[in-house]
Amino acid sequence: MPRITGDSLAEHREQLQRRVFDAFAALMSERSFDAVSMAQIAERAELGRTTIYHHFHDKESVVVAFASHETARYVEELRDTLGATDDPAERLRIYVRHHLDAGERFHMGLGPSLYGVLSPDSRLAIREHVVAVEDVLRDILESGRAAGAFAFEDTAATMSLVHACLSPRHLPPSTIESFVLGAVGAAGSGPAVPAGG
Template structure:
């Protein structure tokens, strides 16, 4: 890895911290959390092990920093992309696509594993950012219901259906690339939208549902 250079001490510290986070993310994706040490992270980043400890006290603190950084980046990117479309059903498609890409690109341990290696205070920090992401999805679903594009349903139930579909699809998506992957993602998008009761015209545009039924009435 090339030597990290910057025009000021503050920029140098930021560059070094970012290099550590990137190194940790690469290793987390390729080998997982089990057995991963600060020495591995430092060597992969091309810096001394002591330097890593200048930024992060232990692996738990590094894991939290990485997760928060990744989640914040994703939320910012998501909000930028959502602002480009108006219809909430189309926004749901944006959410699903970006989530699949993000879940396939990085490899954060599942919630129970995170809880087992983090202090309650650190785990609570992660929960705040996860809550932000959940709030974005909840607002999309709420708007879709209020505008008549989705049937009446509990927002929490709908959100669980969305994330359940994403979780089951991600592992298969990691094995694909190119046109096959793109087609798979679009299949998942359509599956989620129609599974929540969305309806479309012949041109594939979302249309309001007549009569404002509940989701279980459509499903039956």
């Protein structure tokens, strides 16, 4: 029987998963998903080749578990930070800053190129975790609009446009933040972009 680390079986599994996730993240920073094998993940995590299969069926299951774990952490940190204020504009600023500061750390390697090689079931499982992040933005936007702090028509379209603005890493965060706040008509952030123009 393998040696148990930690104070309980649950803690042992959590530690083992963390090692696998760290190994997976490190390997994905060095090579493509296709070039990563379960044997390499096990070796980098300092696990036996058979041990990793007791916890993960294949490398797609590693991706899904990694995405689930990282998204849960991301949303927990984001909600904790948002809890400091009720001001809609400040909450949207926090969302933008948090995404720009932590996005690469939390979502490393989970971009379109990886998403495209996963099975439909794995894509769906990861999509469910992305929705958790989208729900936070939806709440910020809709509560801000209800309070009269934001002016926009279509929530889904506005969410897509906000997330599109958060992708370019070559722009200063303050520029992205100002643009997003102006686009939703936040007071003192410039005029909202008119519908259709």
